[in-house]
Amino acid sequence: MIRIIARKEFAEIVRDGRFMWTAALMVLLLLTAMLAGWQRHGSYMATQAAAQGATNTQWLKQGDKNPHTAAHYGNYAFKPLGPLAFFDNGVTNYTGTTVFMEAHKQNFAIASPAADTSAISRFGELNGAMILQVLMPLLIIFLGFTAFAGERESGTIRQVMSMGISRTSLLGGKALGLAAAVLIVVVPCVIIGAVFIAMTDLPVVGEGLVTRIALLTIAYLAYAGIFLFLTLAVSAWSRSPRAALMVLVGFWAFTAFIMPKTAAEISKAVHPSPSYGSFMAAMKAHQARGFDGTPPWAELGKFQGQMMRKYRVSDVKDLPFYWTAVRMQRLEELDQRVFNQHFGAVTAAYAAQRRLQDRIGLLAPTLPLRSISMGLAGTDLIQQQKFQDDAESFREAMVSKMNGYLSKAAVSLNGVNSASNYLIANEDVFAIVPPFRYQPPALATTLSEHWMNFAVLAFWLGAAILLALLGVQRMSLERD
């Protein structure tokens, strides 16, 4: 029975003039968005690979110099993106792509793609995810708002119900027919997207690509299902097709435009994150007065005493390592405690904002889908954070390796106080620092961060189905 109804619904939708132009527009936009995304991703990755390669060479070929000075010369981390970034570039336009890693300083990521583009293209950059998140619901609404309200207005609903079919079958059939009409528009585009990925020779960043694609498909299908059943529910509850359309388009604007912005503003107001200026000022001041109130010079004095007692020497020049290097490493570690606390506070504020936004998703299904989509594509703030963390680990290892090498290789310079108090190292020494490699979070980590969003999406789907079931049961067959 459901299949019979679905077939007729499908035939009717497809023959309607609305279908041809909305479908054509949708296909055109989706394909354009995917092509644009593919082009953008390709050129981004080419730039990233070239830049990372150049900086790796630069580090080795920086010229013979003191290892600690080499750590000052520093190194760059350029963030690579997974292949799914072409479909959903998430926040990557607005977050830094590059971290300068140097001795004594933890830096923020800089150089966001948005900073390089003209004012106009900052808005409405096309990507496949945006089309599916924003325009697919509109397609579903346009094709489905008359489902019940239209049949009630034209009177066919009485004829249909006089045939002796249950209201639940009617809902099932309409849902299936509408789903088929939406899927024949969307699925070919999704397949083309998958073919893009399969044909790529770009490096795969992040594991579980096939699982990610499968999960993305499930999440987007659930999202489409939410709008499909909401459309049918509203159509069943509404007095007229016009009223149904108004309610649905209102909800669409609310969830797709108003709530994402509002949720961001609310979460920022509730869990404020500091501005760059005040953050840097607070961190510098903290660094100067010392992590727990003991200034760095006093800490270093204490440390010197500890070392001299430990190695039973009366002068630092008698220590079994190059004191200057160990002292610098100690200072580095003292500073790191301050960096970690301040950067950690910002990270915690972002995480709190994110959790709050996940909860606001109970009001607007676009929010959880957006988070899941960015998360699986590897383009959300969590992964940006992981990149910054990786860069910081790299920086700490780089500084500690250079200081460590110096502390062992320059023991003979202990206490020597002249212009020749300098150990010069070459490429072979710099090579003990392996090139920077970004390790994206494991898929399991991403999923555990997003369980709430999956739950909220499932809740919405369940609620939409329930509303539709209730709606058809209570639906009047009479025109008003």
Add this chain to the structure above:
Amino acid sequence: MLEAINLRKSYGDHEALQGLNLKVNAGDIYCLLGANGAGKTTTINLFLNFVEPTSGTARVNGVDVTQNPLETKRYLAYIPEQVMLYGNLTAIENLEYFARLGGHAGYSAADYRSFLDRVGLQANAANLRVRTYSKGMRQKVGVAIALAKQAKALLLDEPTSGLDPKASNEFSALLLQLRNDGAAILMATHDLFRAKETGNRIGIMKSGRLVQELSTDEVSHADVERIYLEHMH
């Protein structure tokens, strides 16, 4: 076949139907007469289970309509004042859709054509989208749907109002065919002439009550009109 027992329906204070007792047997064409608001459409809606009765029972083929609403609809065909069809589908497609909804999936394309032939739809119209159809053509497709459903009972709600005399006459001829095939037909109508011509029984309703029943072979056209008008005053 169609049976109403003390059937009542009230909407708040308004009593749309006040204890209707009615029986339409196979081979009957029972015409319900009465002013607008007399309860004719409410009666039909109750047999279709489109509204729940306040009390009393409606039975189709001996089965209680509220207890087994899906089963009783299998025996029924409903033809409203305006047969509403899907404008973007052809007559054949509409017919096939409703036949399948009614549980008859076994018809061939030739069967559908012959149903439309029997109701007198022009052959070249069968494959046109029904958006372009006149009211008469739509009513014919409505009857074809009833034929395809092999309904034991027909509920007709002013099916001929607005039809020109010729179309109305053709429609009545179709009803007689259906009756001869053994269907029980309940028709709400304002057309006293048609009721006397086509029906074998007439019921006059007023303010939710069945006030008089007649057999058409015992009265003349003039009698029907006189009795009807007496009740309306």
